[in-house]
Amino acid sequence: MEKTNMYPEMPTNPGMPPIPDVPPSYNQTFPTAPAVNMAEGMTSSGQLQPQPTPYIPQQQSFGQQLPPQPQQIFIQNLPPIPPLGPRPCLVTCPSCHQRQVSNIVIESSMKTHLFALALCVVGCFCCSCLPYFIDNCKNVNHYCKNCNAYFGMYNNK
Known part of the structure; x- marks a missing residue:
């Protein structure tokens, strides 16, 4: 069988080894390992065979997503906030689930500004x-004294 250049348009480099037509066999690429006594982990020459490390799959962030894990939901019944x-x-x-007296902050409202404007319009x-x-x-x-959480607002009507 005559060897022909499969790629005639590509020039051959005389310094490079020729490209083989057939890839090497599996046995040529991966030589066989010595026989292992599986019960004891020893090779036929009497040396201890190193144990391979176990494969631990890592979570991939692209393409594949794991199903969501079930979550425990705790429902805690709290007494309702009384009218403020x-x-x-x-x-x-x-x-914070503490029972205590609320802290109050008094602020001006739209009602305050309208009363002040009405007094100006009347002439006072x-x-x-x-x-x-x-x-x-x-x-x-009204706020919590412990964690400063907001409870609500009282409007004086």
Whole structure:
């Protein structure tokens, strides 16, 4: 059988070895290992055979996703927050689960600003600052003293 150049358009380099037509056999590529006594892990020459490390698959972040793991859901029934008033009241905090008296913060509301504007329009410029000193014209926000969680707001109507 005559060897012909399979790729005539490619020039052959005289310094390179010729490309074989057939790849090497499996036995030529991977020589056989010595016989192993599986019961004791010893080779036929009496040397200890190294044990292969077990394959541990790693999670791949592309293409393949693992199914979601079941999660335990705990449902805890908390007493509802009672109606809030203008003064501190006894509340069980939904965040820290402590039963304590709420901390209040009094803030100006739209009602406060409208009363001040109405006094200005009527002509009582000197009295227009009075709504900012009267707590009945403001909102009362209730917070937890322990974790500062917000409970709610009281509007004085």
